[in-house]
Amino acid sequence: MRHIPDLHRISEAVAESFGAREVYGEPIERDGVLVIPAAHVWSSGGAGAGGPDHGAATAPDSPEGAPAEAAADRSEPDAGPHPRPDGGGGGVGFGRRAEPAGAFVVEGQAVRWVPAVNVNRIVLGGQVAFVLAAALVGWAVVRRRRG
Structure with missing residues (x-):
């Protein structure tokens, strides 16, 4: 059927x-x-x-x-x-x-x-920005030591 x-x-x-x-x-x-x-x-x-x-x-x-x-x-x-x-x-x-x-x-x-106001979105955005800034600083330090 x-x-x-x-x-x-x-x-x-x-x-x-x-x-x-x-x-x-x-x-x-x-x-x-x-x-x-x-x-x-x-x-x-x-x-x-x-x-x-x-x-x-x-x-x-x-x-x-x-x-x-x-x-x-x-x-x-x-x-x-x-x-x-x-x-x-x-x-x-x-x-x-x-x-x-x-x-x-x-x-x-x-x-x-x-x-x-979505506080969770604001906190998540801050965490992402912090991780990106830390990665950028780490990359710059490694590049400066090699050069």
């Missing part, structure tokens, strides 16, 4: 999952100040499908996937290749990543952007 996916239902679900709701959160209001959170959202997806495998052949009495040549060695009259009755397949994959970007803060008639 073959399963055919409902592409209309899948496309509606994907369309609902993309949009402003994924980037902007629900507004929060307190003491006359409105805060609208925002995020960076990355999404990707893919799909694949297959059909019957007419190219591969198996021996009639051999385990699935065994080549027809193995059956040809057994001197049986009906040891010729037969097309595999099964085959096909498919799949769908979807991935999403989101991280805070900041928030719009609305006070009266004034609107300002408050960026989210």
